[in-house]
Structure formats: C-alpha cells, structure tokens
Amino acid sequence: MKKIVVQGLGYVGLAMMTFCAGAKKNNKYLYNVVGVEKNSKKGLEILNKINSKQNPKIVDDKHFSKFYSKLLKEKRIKASTDKREYSDADVIFVCSNCDYNFSKNKVDLENYVKNIDQISNRIKSGCLIIIQSTLPPGTTDKILEPLIKKNLNKRRIKKFLLCHSFERITPGKDYYVSMNNIERIIGSKDKAALRYTKKIFNDVFKLPSSKIVEFNSPSESETCKIIENSYRATNIAFIEEWRKFCSINNLDLEKILNCIRQRHTHSNIMRSGVGVGGYCLTKDPLFAGASSRQILKKNFNFPLSSKAVEINQKMTFDVMSEIKAKFGKKILSKKVLLIGVSYREDTNDTRMSPAEGVFNFFKNMQCKINFYDPIVNYWKYLNSFSIKKEDLRNFDIYVYLIKHQSFKNLNIKYKNKSLIIDLNHVLETKKRIKILKNKNYQSYFIGSK
Ligand SMILES: NC(=O)c1ccc[n+]([C@@H]2O[C@H](COP(=O)([O-])OP(=O)(O)OC[C@H]3O[C@@H](n4cnc5c(N)ncnc54)[C@H](O)[C@@H]3O)[C@@H](O)[C@H]2O)c1
Missing domain, CATH: 3.40.50.720 (NAD(P)-binding Rossmann-like Domain)
Structure with missing residues (x-):
C-alpha cells in the first residue's frame, strides 16, 4: 500500500x-x-x-x-x-x-x-x-x-x-x-x-x-488563491466604507443592500460586519505585494489590496468607537457578555478574531467581561473558559458576534435596561423586532438605523 x-x-x-x-x-x-x-x-x-x-x-x-x-x-x-x-x-x-x-x-x-x-x-x-x-x-x-x-x-x-x-x-x-x-x-x-x-x-x-x-x-495556482481571497477582503472593505457613510447619515445600509441583491449580478454583495478575522483574509491580500518585493523582484504594488487590509484591520475599532459615541457612560463598568468569539461561525478558530478588539474596548470601559462560546470553550486570548448556558442571565450588555448553529435556540431573558448589541446579524428578524419593541431595552444592530 x-x-x-x-x-x-x-x-x-x-x-x-x-x-x-x-x-x-x-x-x-x-x-x-x-x-x-x-x-x-x-x-x-x-x-x-x-x-x-x-x-x-x-x-x-x-x-x-x-x-x-x-x-x-x-x-x-x-x-x-x-x-x-x-x-x-x-x-x-x-x-x-x-x-x-x-x-x-x-x-x-x-x-x-x-x-x-x-x-x-x-x-x-x-x-x-x-x-x-x-x-x-x-x-x-x-x-x-x-x-x-x-x-x-x-x-x-x-x-x-x-x-x-x-x-x-x-x-x-x-x-x-x-x-x-x-x-x-x-x-x-x-x-x-x-x-x-x-x-x-x-x-x-x-x-x-x-x-x-x-x-x-505552480505560480498560477498560487495566484488563483491570492486573487480569490483578496477579492473577498476588498469587497468587505468596500462595504465598510458605506457602513460608515450610512451610519453617519442615519441610513439603513442593510435595507439598501437587500435592494441591491435583487439584481442577480449583485446577489452576493457583502453585509456589514464588525471586522475581518481568521488566518487567511487577514494576510493573503498582502502576499500579492510581498510576492513582487520578496520573490519576483518586480516593482509592482497592490494599492487596493493593501488598503482593503488596512480598512479591515481598523473596522472593529471604528465600529466600537461609534458605539462609544452612542452609548458613552451607559457602558462604563457594566457586566458584559460576548456571545461567540471565534472569527467565524461553527469553528473554534479564534485567530485574529474581531472579538479581541471588542473585548479590548469593553476592558477600556472598565467593564467586567465574560464570554459564551461552547465551541471555542477555552479562549486563549482571555485565558478563561466559556460560561455555561445556565448562566446567561444577569448581564447588563449582551454582544452578539457570531452565529453558531447552536445559538439558534438561545432565548436569553434579558434584564430590564439591558443593552443588546448585534455586530454580525446574529439575531433573526423576529427576535430583533421583539427587542426593538421593548422600551426596557436599548439596542444596536450593525448596518441598521
Ligand atoms: N484555515 C483555513 O480555512 C484555510 C483555508 C484554505 C487555505 N488555508 C491555508 O492552508 C495553510 C494551513 O492553514 P491552517 O489554517 O490549517 O493553518 P494552521 O496554523 O491551523 O495549521 C498549520 C499547522 O502546521 C504545523 N506545522 C508548521 N510547521 C510544521 C512542520 N515543519 N512540520 C509539521 N507541522 C508543521 C503547525 O504546527 C500547525 O498546526 C495556510 O497556508 C493557510 O493560509 C487555510
């Protein structure tokens, strides 16, 4: 054999x-x-x-x-x-x-x-x-x-x-x-x-x-992969530009994007998000310029790909700055729960996860932070384990970051005056409407008014 x-x-x-x-x-x-x-x-x-x-x-x-x-x-x-x-x-x-x-x-x-x-x-x-x-x-x-x-x-x-x-x-x-x-x-x-x-x-x-x-x-196979991932990273950065514009001008970006998706040529336009994580999209677009400088020794730059990475790297900070401007002191010293800390759904991979930037933001706001993620379970960045499902109540701020399959049946009973933040379109429309209707809660849904 x-x-x-x-x-x-x-x-x-x-x-x-x-x-x-x-x-x-x-x-x-x-x-x-x-x-x-x-x-x-x-x-x-x-x-x-x-x-x-x-x-x-x-x-x-x-x-x-x-x-x-x-x-x-x-x-x-x-x-x-x-x-x-x-x-x-x-x-x-x-x-x-x-x-x-x-x-x-x-x-x-x-x-x-x-x-x-x-x-x-x-x-x-x-x-x-x-x-x-x-x-x-x-x-x-x-x-x-x-x-x-x-x-x-x-x-x-x-x-x-x-x-x-x-x-x-x-x-x-x-x-x-x-x-x-x-x-x-x-x-x-x-x-x-x-x-x-x-x-x-x-x-x-x-x-x-x-x-x-x-x-x-082999260079064509190598190039194929770099273009694939640079294309995706650039599309994400493109939407981030418009997310900022819509946010400043109080426009509903997600509704606008849904209209654009009706054109079949534009059906896969990206959604807004809180950041790009993972091992690949964060580095692969930079391999293009590196190839010219380190390997092929040709003076060829990739301004679009480099800029995309720069925008994507800043995204978490920019989103969280908006949240600070909106809720300010209401966040200070609160009990925060991050829900889902991997860089994408249904994996335990936390490399370069935007959850790190979100965590840092709340830490700077002197909050007490826990996380719930049964797939990651142990988060190296925090050097601690996920809380149990039974302990999901009693936080002041809930931050949804990742849509794991297992979160579908998550029905958290929020306290009065809770702040519910969805940074990645995790909550389904029904749950979202319920939150928006309840005057006891405050909320922030990324990409929405
Ligand atoms: N993660 C993805 O979704 C994905 C998708 C497509 C392509 N890729 C690419 O595939 C490659 C691997 O990605 P990954 O996510 O599996 O990375 P990874 O870091 O999870 O795995 C790489 C493994 O290789 C091991 N390793 C390093 N040097 C070694 C050596 N000399 N001998 C034996 N083992 C060694 C490391 O310890 C590590 O466990 C990368 O080039 C990545 O860009 C990743």
Whole structure:
C-alpha cells in the first residue's frame, strides 16, 4: 500500500489527513496515511488531541465528526512528530502555515522554507510533493523547487515531482462538504506531477477530471488563491466604507443592500460586519505585494489590496468607537457578555478574531467581561473558559458576534435596561423586532438605523 504523509495538522491538514485515510476503492483502503506535526507546544497539543482517540472537535460539522470517528475506530488516524515518516512516503501533502510578519511587512519565508527542508532532506526518489499552503505567487517555482533540487542532489537523487494545489476548505458546519465536493486547482511545470496529483485527488475525493483544473505553472495556482481571497477582503472593505457613510447619515445600509441583491449580478454583495478575522483574509491580500518585493523582484504594488487590509484591520475599532459615541457612560463598568468569539461561525478558530478588539474596548470601559462560546470553550486570548448556558442571565450588555448553529435556540431573558448589541446579524428578524419593541431595552444592530 502506498504511503501518504500530511505535514501540518491544522484546519487544512487535519481534514486532508482524514480524507486520505478514508480513501477506498472496491471497499478497500487505498493508502497508509500519517500526519506529521511540529514538535512545538501547539503541535504537541494537536497530537495529544488526535492521539487521545477523541474527536478533536475543531468545527461543529456532523458529517466530518461521523467520518472522523469511523476512521478513528478503524485505527486509520495516525499522527506523529517523527520527521522520519517522510523517508518512505510516496506522496506528501504540505499543509503547514506560511505566515505574514505584520510588523516587518513581509512574508515569513525563512520559517516556511525550513518545513520544505525537513521534507526534502529525507524523501526517497520519485516522491510527489503537493504544496497546499497559501503562498506568495512564485514561491514554489523560484524558492521551493531549487531548494528541493539542492537537497536531493546532496543524496544524488534526481527524481521528484512537485505541484502546487491550494486549499479552499471552509472551517464550520460545511467543513466536510467544502473539501469533499469542490473543484481542485493544480499547477506544475511537470506533466508527470500533474498526472500523479490528479490521480491522488481522484482516489481521495472521487473527483472526475472535469473538476480538476490544470495549470502548467505552480505560480498560477498560487495566484488563483491570492486573487480569490483578496477579492473577498476588498469587497468587505468596500462595504465598510458605506457602513460608515450610512451610519453617519442615519441610513439603513442593510435595507439598501437587500435592494441591491435583487439584481442577480449583485446577489452576493457583502453585509456589514464588525471586522475581518481568521488566518487567511487577514494576510493573503498582502502576499500579492510581498510576492513582487520578496520573490519576483518586480516593482509592482497592490494599492487596493493593501488598503482593503488596512480598512479591515481598523473596522472593529471604528465600529466600537461609534458605539462609544452612542452609548458613552451607559457602558462604563457594566457586566458584559460576548456571545461567540471565534472569527467565524461553527469553528473554534479564534485567530485574529474581531472579538479581541471588542473585548479590548469593553476592558477600556472598565467593564467586567465574560464570554459564551461552547465551541471555542477555552479562549486563549482571555485565558478563561466559556460560561455555561445556565448562566446567561444577569448581564447588563449582551454582544452578539457570531452565529453558531447552536445559538439558534438561545432565548436569553434579558434584564430590564439591558443593552443588546448585534455586530454580525446574529439575531433573526423576529427576535430583533421583539427587542426593538421593548422600551426596557436599548439596542444596536450593525448596518441598521
Ligand atoms: N484555515 C483555513 O480555512 C484555510 C483555508 C484554505 C487555505 N488555508 C491555508 O492552508 C495553510 C494551513 O492553514 P491552517 O489554517 O490549517 O493553518 P494552521 O496554523 O491551523 O495549521 C498549520 C499547522 O502546521 C504545523 N506545522 C508548521 N510547521 C510544521 C512542520 N515543519 N512540520 C509539521 N507541522 C508543521 C503547525 O504546527 C500547525 O498546526 C495556510 O497556508 C493557510 O493560509 C487555510
């Protein structure tokens, strides 16, 4: 049986490892699969979760939980920190992170290159490396391929296959579906690498060839991902501009946006929000300029993408400043409950979550802050656990941030004079109308008058 190794078991790698481990033909498993994590505090935490034989529950997705638990029972889930696992691998999926250093305004390529070093110093001849990490365009071609060649040359190995294929998984209730049922983009200069990658995706996801788009350069696959995410980040920033305008002029932005959505060409226009969080949209648009500066050495700027990131970074502060202007002293020293602290719904991922900025705002207002988020459960930023459902009463201010599925049946009995703030369209119209009608409450609904 051929062996697949997945490097990095975060939100992308855990899913990739699981899908590879579950790949079957004629009712027989196709591959031996091992996930390799870093020997770091975070890596060991992930390994402990996986090896404790429980579902790691990083997302609230029934499909994925069922799939993962079944494979766990059949002892198909294996993870380790042992780099020797790369030595006899036939295929390696690289799902480790390539970070952006915001203070130095550059991509942290040095660290990422180490991940590829670890692989290329150990692999056998003919191994296929599929890079799934989001990278600045040009990285695979100009930096990774020469590095792999150099390392293999030292061991007199000539043959290897290299391909870039970015990932589109969406952590949340559609975690399983968003990976299983999507088109794959693959890019390589090498036809044999494209053929082999296609076969692997075919085996693992039962994808017909028509759902796999080939590029004859990895830079095009890398660019595809950066444009996708920059497009989204820019659209969000665009709406933030109008949110501010409507707020200052007391106009109902959400009603206006609903009218615009009636045009089918504009049906996916963004909503207003309290900020952009997560690992990807916060950094990926900056990979465009970084590619020109650090890799392709071309004098090419991306003013729109850079500005979008800047607007999105300021969004939480700007929204909270408006709330301060509106409610001022009424907020001072109150008991506040933040509801949902992950960066998006139905995941425990809190990286760069706008909830951090919201928390800081209330902290500055000398408030006593708790949070309720059964999926996140333990919030590193606060170094504390979520309160229990039974303890949702008795706060002065309720701040809705994320629409987890489990919040649908949340019926909080607010105290008289409560301030209810919905920063992310969490509350359904019925609940909203009830709050607006009740003269005992004050409220703020983002994007509305
Ligand atoms: N999170 C998403 O929704 C998403 C979606 C599409 C693409 N991506 C991209 O996919 C990549 C991974 O994203 P993620 O969210 O899973 O990141 P993550 O930080 O959750 O996971 C990366 C993992 O790789 C591990 N790692 C780092 N160096 C390693 C090494 N040398 N050996 C073994 N493990 C190592 C880290 O410990 C970490 O657990 C990134 O490039 C990201 O931009 C993420």
